[in-house]
């Protein structure tokens with residue numbers, strides 16, 4: 001064996017010396033990054049200036065990121081500040097003008113895609129191609145939203161089955177479930193009814209893979225990005241779950257894709273009852289873009305990207321709102337009454353749900369009050385970028401905005417009283433309607449899906465979430481169904497406050513909820529669930 005191979009193999013041994021070498025590499029790498037991307041604004045959350053202080057600050061930030069950012073924003077001392085994280089510094093802008101500037105900046109200079117690339121290490125996790133040619137993204141807003149609005153019956157059908165399966169369908173029976181796990185199951189199944197259709201959306205192995213994907217990508221993104229480029233490929237060995245899940249997804253999707261391609265070739269335009277789901281739009285999109293849909297793996301990766309972008313975000317948001325409802329049961333009755341009134345008036349369709357102003361307000365208030373993290377809309381400087389106030393961001397600097405602090409800022413008139421007020425946004429619409437009953441825009445003011453410098457939950461500017469209309473409709477439909485068919489009660493042993501660490505707020509993953517079915521099961525659902533379980 002050559003000397004070089006012996007040295008390399010030596011490094012693979014799990015010894016203390018090798019561990020210390022790795023830590024040294026990590027520290028040197030962080031130091032180099034720190035100096036290359038030095039921004040001349042105050043660093044908050046560090047006990048004292050300098051290198052050691054930044055390390056202590058970074059460790060403190062893991063547990064207290066939310067308070068560090070909130071306190072810095074509330075102090076009103078800084079237009080721009082930065083925080084130390086383990087793998088990098090992060091710049092935060094606080095004024096309305098700077099927030100607007102970053103949101104609307106030229107993506108070639110302050111890039112969203114580069115942020116996704118470095119945060120989730122796309123080349124090692126989701127594949128470079130899916131990320132560099134994103135022809136599948138516009139379909140979310142164009143086709144998926146329209147399809148969901150038009151065919152609510154599909155959502156209802158999947159929901160009835162998923163709830164019967166997860167929450168029980170026997171009248172009078174109480175089932176206790178883990179909230180987050182259950183909502184992730186239900187919402188992933190519903191989304192996949194629109195992504196791939198039946199029967200795949202009820203295949204337990206496929207759904208499990210679709211659920212796991214986002215978590216794996218997020219974890220692996222962190223595990224890989226902390227290392228210098230030359231070590232990333234080796235670090236990606238730690239992430240064997242992603243290729244494994246891609247293989248499982250391929251196992252389930254390939255036969256369906258082949259079958260659809262064959263039918264398209266054979267029947268062509270005369271195929272009148274062809275599926276109308278995201279997978280089909282992908283196949284047709286590939287043919288339109290490249291003249292062929294032969295690259296099955298590419299189609300699978302794009303579909304899994306959709307699962308990455310939509311499942312956990314929707315489930316965490318829903319769960320977070322649900323836990324707040326559990327803490328505030330006085331909202332249940334008014335929400336039920338409004339839903340009944342709107343469905344009686346408009347029928348069970350997307351219009352009725354779009355007119356449930358109290359429900360929309362409640363959901364937005366939950367996401368304002370708790371949220372999924374302290375920061376949002378992170379952008380990476382592609383060249384040296386001067387912000388409007390003169391702050392220079394060197395190449396590679398990440399800049400973001402403190403949306404949770406903004407959403408709780410009493411100086412913004414809409415949030416003058418930042419305490420929880422579930423119908424805050426409903427009243428805005430009500431006031432507008434009282435002033436001008438014929439104003440068709442009044443119903444659309446300050447909706448949950450609105451985006452602005454003071455409503456940043458779904459992003460704002462160049463890259464607002466294209467899935468937000470789908471996610472909003474889905475959350476409303478699911479919440480309405482649960483409120484009309486189950487009695488919900490808190491588990492006295494569970495806490496419903498979110499876990500908060502670094503730049504993430506996650507609903508309490510251990511919290512349980514009791515669901516008591518109050519209505520008879522829908523016809524046929526019992527048999528269908530039994531069949532799906534077999």
Ligand code: HEM
Nearest residue numbers: 309310313314317377378457458459463464465466467471
């Ligand atoms: C409540 C659930 C959701 C939340 C809170 C959420 C949040 C966000 C946010 C904040 C952004 C913008 C990030 C930025 O500007 O930096 C975003 C982008 C995105 N979201 Fe969502 N999202 C949700 C649901 C969904 C769903 C259901 C889908 C797909 C069906 C989706 C697909 C995407 C995609 C593809 C982007 C990137 C857009 C682009 O490249 O311009 N999201 N999401």
